[in-house]
Amino acid sequence: MAQRDYYEILGVARDAEADVIKKAYRKLAMQFHPDKNPGDKESEEKFKEAAGAYEILSDPQKRAQYDRFGHQAFSGGRGGGHQGFQDVDDIFSHFGDIFGDFFGGGGAGGARQGRSQNGPRRGSDLRYVTEVSLKDVIFGLEKEIEFDTDENCGECKGTGAEKGTHPDTCQMCNGSGQVVRSQGFFAMASTCPACHGKGTIVKNPCKSCKGKGRKAQHKKIRLNIPPGVDTGTRLRVATEGEGGYMGGPPGDLYVEIRVKPHNNFERRNEDLFAELSVPYVQMLLGAEIEVPTVTGKAKLEIPKGAHAGDNVKLAGEGLPSLKGSRRGDIYFLVNVQFPDKLHKDEEKLLREIAKARGLDVKGEGGLFNRKK
Numbered sequence: 001m002a003q004r005d006y007y008e009i010l011g012v013a014r015d016a017e018a019d020v021i022k023k024a025y026r027k028l029a030m031q032f033h034p035d036k037n038p039g040d041k042e043s044e045e046k047f048k049e050a051a052g053a054y055e056i057l058s059d060p061q062k063r064a065q066y067d068r069f070g071h072q073a074f075s076g077g078r079g080g081g082h083q084g085f086q087d088v089d090d091i092f093s094h095f096g097d098i099f100g101d102f103f104g105g106g107g108a109g110g111a112r113q114g115r116s117q118n119g120p121r122r123g124s125d126l127r128y129v130t131e132v133s134l135k136d137v138i139f140g141l142e143k144e145i146e147f148d149t150d151e152n153c154g155e156c157k158g159t160g161a162e163k164g165t166h167p168d169t170c171q172m173c174n175g176s177g178q179v180v181r182s183q184g185f186f187a188m189a190s191t192c193p194a195c196h197g198k199g200t201i202v203k204n205p206c207k208s209c210k211g212k213g214r215k216a217q218h219k220k221i222r223l224n225i226p227p228g229v230d231t232g233t234r235l236r237v238a239t240e241g242e243g244g245y246m247g248g249p250p251g252d253l254y255v256e257i258r259v260k261p262h263n264n265f266e267r268r269n270e271d272l273f274a275e276l277s278v279p280y281v282q283m284l285l286g287a288e289i290e291v292p293t294v295t296g297k298a299k300l301e302i303p304k305g306a307h308a309g310d311n312v313k314l315a316g317e318g319l320p321s322l323k324g325s326r327r328g329d330i331y332f333l334v335n336v337q338f339p340d341k342l343h344k345d346e347e348k349l350l351r352e353i354a355k356a357r358g359l360d361v362k363g364e365g366g367l368f369n370r371k372k
């Protein structure tokens, strides 16, 4: 099936600003929201389609890739993630923060789960930002990260009630967590003030968690960062997010990558760019010279008669792509390097060249000093 253009899906111009894209997406998400269109497959598809488009266009890196390569940029990639969303819950866990604004959910993943406070519930997704070097981008990296989150209290199984006791059903709402008030023709439901929507009241709080049902958890995990990541790359580590509630599954951990800037190299996708000064004689006659790479040194072929401003390519010494295809290249922008001091013999030879070329030059004597 042919994929529709992301800009077309969101109905925005190709040069639309980020907030225009966000607004357009919110509007579509509201319109096709599964809670508003229960059981409507077409709406659900549209909802997913919009989320897929928004995932790419809301991320400057991915948007740039899409602008350059179209859908091609994300097809056949490893790690999935760009293949569109498989189910609606996936979307909520991705864009929970946006939905939170208008569906009243609490943070990522909260939008849908906010309704039932007392049943099993999935833990929130967590976001972790980590920095890597360009060298790590080439080789990939195994890294240990630590962070704090929380999980169900094992003592009370998340109920908050002391072992051997159990929470009592709230009298005010009969356990529903909501109280209904009649106002004319309308019945208005609101959160029960006595149990705060839990439906239960704890008389003997669990000592281990002080009745909260949750305990702090320090997590230490080994992270596998694959070669080819870029700033903005997001890695999903399933089930390493916040612990689930009342026996619900844990959330996921999303690790966001930042690549540290490099002193010599500037990155453009898989290619690297650097400046290089080359002695004028080598520029004119061509040469093989040693140049720095990210990982060490390599030989670069300066073609005979190279010009200042040429980009000389060092093939295969750039970065790998996440898709695992061949590595990019390094482009050296070459400048001509003239000597600061001219040796006597060198001057003599240059004068002969000038003569041979019929060029009028200044006479001998006087100081030769290049201003820096």
Ligand SMILES: [Zn+2]
Pocket (backbone or CB within 6 Å): 153, 154, 155, 156, 157, 158, 159, 160, 161, 206, 207, 208, 209, 210, 211, 212, 213, 214
């Ligand atoms: Zn407890």
Ligand SMILES: [Zn+2]
Pocket (backbone or CB within 6 Å): 170, 171, 172, 173, 174, 175, 176, 177, 178, 192, 193, 194, 195, 196, 197, 198, 199, 200
């Ligand atoms: Zn209640």
